[in-house]
Each structure stands twice: as structure tokens, then as C-alpha cells.
Amino acid sequence: xxxxxxxxxxxxxxxxxxxxxxxxxxxxxxxxxxxxxxxxxxxxxxxxxxxxxxxxxxxxxxxxxxxxxxxxxxxxxxxxxxxxxxxxxxxxxxxxxxxxxxxxxxxxxxxxxxxxxxxxxxxxxxxxxxxxxxxxxxxxxxxxxxxxxxxxxxxxxxxxxxxxxxx
Numbered sequence: 158x159x160x161x162x163x164x165x166x167x168x169x170x171x172x173x174x175x176x177x178x179x180x181x182x183x184x185x186x187x188x189x190x191x192x193x194x195x196x197x198x199x200x201x202x203x204x205x206x207x208x209x210x211x212x213x214x215x216x217x218x219x220x221x222x223x224x225x226x227x228x229x230x231x232x233x234x235x236x237x238x239x240x241x242x243x244x245x246x247x248x249x250x251x252x253x254x255x256x257x258x259x260x261x262x263x264x265x266x267x268x269x270x271x272x273x274x275x276x277x278x279x280x281x282x283x284x285x286x287x288x289x290x291x292x293x294x295x296x297x298x299x300x301x302x303x304x305x306x307x308x309x310x311x312x313x314x315x316x317x318x319x320x321x322x323x324x
Contacts, residue, residue: 184265
């Protein structure tokens with residue numbers, strides 16, 4: 158297996174996609190980093206189980222990521238302490254940081270209101286930058302069904318965003 162997969166190249170190519178998938182799924186940068194690291198660690202330890210004839214490496218890795226996300230959502234939630242909240246502050250440009258955080262929080266809130274399947278599809282498409290075909294292979298939905306669901310969800314999110322703008 159190690160002679161088949163160039164882990165440095167795989168990490169360089171797929172780490173940003175896996176991280177963004179988790180950012181869309183969990184809405185928290187630090188947690189997304191932790192889950193990304195856990196995903197690559199699981200992939201490394203399970204590398205002998207990867208079978209090129211069954212799936213592309215990215216599909217196999219995103220299957221591990223989906224399972225890590227599912228495991229995360231099964232765990233009890235913990236509260237963020239004030240000290241941890243303060244440590245997450247970005248001193249660069251307070252106004253820009255506040256605006257970005259508000260928009261990200263708003264988007265996270267809209268995404269959290271979606272049914273789990275729709276939330277996951279959005280995370281795979283926009284966070285994981287997967288094609289509808291790749292998502293279909295991963296979720297066992299048809300490619301057409303993936304496209305239809307994503308289109309409807311995007312329309313719904315856009316409409317909800319606009320309603321909030323009017324408030």
C-alpha cells in the first residue's frame with residue numbers, strides 16, 4: 158500500500174478538502190482541524206485496508222471522514238469556557254473578523270437547521286469539493302438525485318439568507 162500511495166501528495170491535495178468538509182459539518186475551525194487530523198490518522202493506520210479496485214483514494218478517505226463526523230455527533234456536547242472563547246479571538250482586524258464570524262455563524266446556523274443528509278451533501282460538495290458523481294458513489298444516491306437535492310437545498314438556504322437580511 159505505501160508503495161502505491163504517495164502520502165505527502167495525498168495529504169497536500171486532500172487535507173484542505175477534508176478540513177473544509179468538517180468546517181461545513183461542525184462549524185468550528187479547531188474542531189474541524191482535530192477531526193481532519195483524526196481522519197488522516199485513521200487512514201494511515203488503516204492504509205492496508207484500502208483497495209484501489211473498490212474506490213478512489215479520495216472516496217475511501219471521505220468515507221473515513223464521514224464516519225468521524227458521525228462519531229462526533231454521537232458524542233455528548235461540551236460547553237466552551239470563556240477562556241477558550243477568548244483564546245479563539247483573532248486580533249488581526251477586529252471589524253473584519255467580527256463580520257466574517259457573524260456570516261460564518263449565520264451560515265452555520267442555517268446549515269444546522271438542515272436535515273442531516275442535506276447538511277452532509279452540502280459539506281461534501283462545498284467543503285469537500287466533491288463532484289456530484291463522487292458524492293453519489295459515496296452516499297449510494299444517484300448522481301441525478303444528488304444534483305436535485307443540492308439544488309433544492311441551495312435555493313432553500315438562499316431564500317432563508319434573504320429573509321434574515323430583510324429582518
